[in-house]
Amino acid sequence: MIDGLLGHLETLFLVLFAGGAVAGGALMIVLRQPMRVALALISTMLCLGAIYGLLGVHFIAAFQVLIYVGAVMVFMVYVIMLLDVRDPSYAGRFSRLLVPGIAGAAALLGVLVYAAWPDLAGLARPSGAATFGLREFSATFLNEYWLHFELVSVLLVAAVVAAIAVIKVNRGERG
Amino acid sequence: MHLLLPVSLALFSLGLLGVIVRRNVLVMLMCMELMLNGVNLSLVTFARQLDSAAGAVLVFLIFVVAAAEIAIAIPIVLLLARSKRTLDLAAYTDLKG
Amino acid sequence: MEFLTLIVVLPLVGFVLNGLAGDRLGKRFVTVVGCGLPILAFLVTVKCTVALAAAGYAPLTETVYTWAVIDDRAFEVAFYFDRLAAVMALIVTGVGSLIHVYSIGYMKEDRSYARYFAYLNLFLFFMLLLVLGRSLLVLFVGWEGVGLASYLLIGFWFEDPDKARAGKKAFITNRVGDAGFLLGMFVLYATLGTLEMDEINAAFMGSPAPAVSASLVGVLLFIGASGKSAQIPLHVWLPDAMAGPTPVSALIHAATMVTAGVYMVARLSGVYLHAPEASQLVAVIGVLTAFFAATIAVVQTDIKKVLAYSTISQLGLMFVALGVGAYGVAIFHLYTHAFFKACLFLGAGSVIHALSGEQDITRMGGLAKRIPLTFVTFAVATAAIAGLPPLAGFFSKDEILWFALASGRGGSILLWGAAAFTAFLTAFYMFRLLWLAFLGTPRMDARTVQHVHESPPSMTGVLAVLAALSAIGGFFALPHFLEPMLPLPEVRTEAHPFETPLVVVSVALALAGLAAAAFLFSSNGARAARLSPRFAALHRVLSGKYYIDELYDRAIGRPLQWISERLFLGIGDRLLLDGSLNGLAALAQRAAGVLGRIQTGSLQLYALLMLLASVACLLWIWRHV
Secondary structure, rough: OOOHHHHHHHHHHHHHHHHHHHHHHHHHHOOHHHHHHHHHHHHHHHHHHHHHHHOOOOOHHHHHHHHHHHHHHHHHHHHHHHOOOEEEEEEHHHHOOOHHHHHHHHHHHHHHHHHHHHOOOOOOOOOOOOOOOHHHHHHHHHOOOHHHHHHHHHHHHHHHHHHHHHHHHHHHHHH | OOHHHHHHHHHHHHHHHHHEEEEEEEHHHHHHHHHHHHHHHHHHHHHHHHHHHHHHHHHHHHHHHHHHHHHHHHHHHHHHHHHHHHOHHHOOOOOOO | OHHHEEEEEEHHHHHHHHHHHHHHHHHHHHHHHHHHHHHHHHHHHHHHHHHHHHHHOOOOOEEEEEEEEEEEEEEEEEEEEOHHHHHHHHHHHHHHHHHOOOOOOOHHOEEEEEEEEHHHHHHHHHHHHHHEEHHHHHHHHHHHHHHHHHHHHOOOOOOOOOHHHHHHHHHHHHHHHHHHHHHHHHHHHHHHHOOEEEHHHHHHHOOOOOOOOOHHHHHHHHHHHHOOOOOOOOOHHHHHHHHOOHHHHHHHHHHHHHHHHHHHHHHHHHHOOOOHHHHEEEEEEEEHHHHHHHHOOOOOOEEHHHHHHHHHHHHHHHHHHHHHOHHHHHHHHHHHHHHHHHHHHHHHHHHHOOOOOOHHHHHHHOOOOHHHHHHHHHHHHHHHOOOOOOOHHHHHHHHHHHHHHHEEOOOHHHHHHHHHHHHHHHHHHHHHHHHHHHOOOOOHHHHHHEEEEEEEOOHHHHHHHHHHHHHHHHOOOHHHHHOOOOOOOEHHHHHHHHHHHHHHHHHHHHHHHHHHHHHHHHHHHHHHHHHHHHHHHHHHHOOHHHHHHHHHHHHHHHHHHHHHHHHHHHHHHHHHHHHHHHHHHHHHHHHHHHHHHOOOHHHHHHHHHHHHHHHHHHHHHHHHO
């Protein structure tokens, strides 16, 4: 029985964390205060990290937590703390486009799931290959995908330039 | 495993809904992050299923880009909020007409 | 040497030279080219006539070029010179040249001197095309061309809107007639397969008779002729055409263009000989026109209008002759009429010139002593038109009256009676004109009286020549000359004894007219003025020209205008065309307005729209791919 349970444990955890992610996403839409929304997002991201771990891509799980939660969301939380103003967006959470938005999103979800449904059964259990071990992954990454890596570094340069530009604008406004 | 794809689709849709529906600009940014996460999940799912490293590489790069993006987006929003003196998206209508 | 072509082309060269370069090269150049070329054409015509006579009057033909070849039928531009064509060509070029010479003096001060001679030469070109053409097609080109030249010359002083309108009226009335002409041509071509006039005549004269009713063709062609020759009901343009310069009135609306209809019927005598109904129609319309025009002329006060109605009346008499089968006699009257009517018109021009523009005969008088040459020539021509022997008009008019009574092809006493009464009226109103204009005491103001002067020799010389021709022209027995090709109709046996008495009656009528005019209109028309209140109603109707213009305006003009304005302008143009175009533009604007509301500046709306669009794309892909 334990074996049966253990065999299903993975699935159980998967379902649990998936549900947690979706719940976090849903809460994001509904909660009023931005700080709480940020916390919901953090919880979603952590659940996703757990899912990645369950799937076996451990380094991605690690990066998920490190970069997304540790850098992006921390930055976000700082800004919320800086800027949390009680302005009309606090009183009225939703824009004018609530109903059309819900309808559109539901339609999108419906179409996508319905389209993907026949193929879902084909998503078999993952293979046990060790492609996603860190060593193998790094080798593949820097051997075959070095070009993409370099291109992204160009993007990062652009980001740095943009940051400097923003500072200049900032300075210019101040005086 | 066949659960994860709908989950990622749901996360993406919820993120898009949040972008359209919420009035606070910071919340909107966070919903965009949610969309990215949904996409990441679908990429990882497929990478695992097809045993391809390409998906994982893409996820990796998305992390990088997302971080850079948020690093620039937040200051922009800051400046915008300071000039408009509000975080309400209804006030940001300079693109009108 | 292609002499016939040369006759036609010489005036065309004049038109081109004067039209293009006349203004720049000065009056002398224009005069030499404008008058010299018609005179040259006249000389060539004389030469061709001599050649014709030498060839025993066998018709000369010249094919200039093949205009079109459709299937296996060829349309050629060819000229045909026989007795009739010779007579017509001599009249056109001869009288035409004289009037060109007269115009030198008359139009000397006009600033559009070159344009005038260019148009006059153009007219001559088209008239010669008409007269010398072998096929109905070439004749029709000439027909339309003289209509064009007439329009250009009537509206010569186009800055005056009334004159321009007169030109339009002439052209449009002509076109109505031309519709009948075209239909006649179509019928002829469809049944006979040819438009060459000599072949048409041969087809109708020979046997078996063609499958088409000759009367139908005759009536259709006559509609065209009545438009060009100002017969009822298409006569309304000719009095208005007096708005043009007087030499134009003389040439086009007296001597040559208006006779084109007479020429055409005479040329197609083969058809009309076999079309008794059509001939009867021609005779009846002719005599009605002659009568009505004469009655109107009796009360006209403009010197040129009197002559215009006189022309209509004389043309009517020509058609009477054509209607009873006396084609040669009609041409004879055409020939004498050309002389005396041209002389009368040019004399009127001389009077107008002397009085510095006065045209109202109630304001003339006492000119006989002051402009004697004009008076003498005018008197001779008046006597000729009245039919006093031995002047030309007497011979031609007497022949017409004789055949109106005696012709075996429709002559009757009724016809004769109407024509004879018309002859009396003709003498009456012409002598009325002479008395009121030239005799009595001057009724103009003293300053005009002082300025009265005789016209220059270029004008009086022409008057003298024409008066001489009016006097002696009748002695050339034209009907006899044309008899080999236009045989005279048989005379009814019961009419034979009336031949000599008729001549006496004709002379008596002319003298009676003279006497009546002298009685009523001497001493400045005092007796006429006393009598006129008794006939006030009749006078009003006649002065109003039987209100035919008003009738046309009410019955045709106004409905057409209403249709144009309400239907075509209001509904068709404004509602449909403008409406659809403006509607399209308004639609585009409204659509743009609606679509413009999408750009609210709200990012969330843009995101929503992108979402909806991607859903739609996905649905489409899902369904179709």
